[in-house]
Amino acid sequence: MLLIMTFVLTILITLSMILFIIPILNIHKKLDREKSSPFECGFDPFSKPRISFSIHFFSVSLMFLIFDIEITLVLPTPILLKEINIVSWMISCTFLFSMLILGLILEWKQGSMNWL
Incomplete structure (x- = not known):
């Protein structure tokens, strides 16, 4: 004790x-x-708080989030291939990748990825 x-x-x-x-x-x-002082991406912390920020910063962060979610959906597929039907997996992955590629082409055509 x-x-x-x-x-x-x-x-x-x-x-x-x-x-x-x-x-x-x-x-x-x-x-x-x-x-x-708090740090905020794309903003000067000692300037006026109501200035507009770059849309390019927003579009790049949005693309990162979309592709990050796509990676989390595709990453566990080698483990799941033992348990699921390969045909349904191929159809869903083809649909997912085609949607992502079409979105990337659309952003490219609109010029959201151009920094000039």
């Missing part, structure tokens, strides 16, 4: 020392205005 009490007391003392030392070591970070 005494060993457990000593162990708990040692842990409490160590934790309290850490809680008092960390704010002292981080004083220089509180003084830096730029590091304490």
Whole structure:
């Protein structure tokens, strides 16, 4: 019992020392205005908040999300090939890839991927 009490007391003392030392070591970070400001992609944090952002940034992030979701749908297929019908898998993957390729061609034709 005494060993457990000593162990708990040692842990409490160590934790309290850490809680008092960390704010002292981080004083220089509180003084830096730029590091304490929130970071938002595509925006200058010290300018007017209602400026418009680049549509190219939005379209690239949207394309990334679409292809990221596509990867999560296709990635487990080697494991599932043992359990599902190969014909239905081929039809669904062909439909998925054709929709993605058609969307990519449409974005290319509209010029959303041009940065000039």
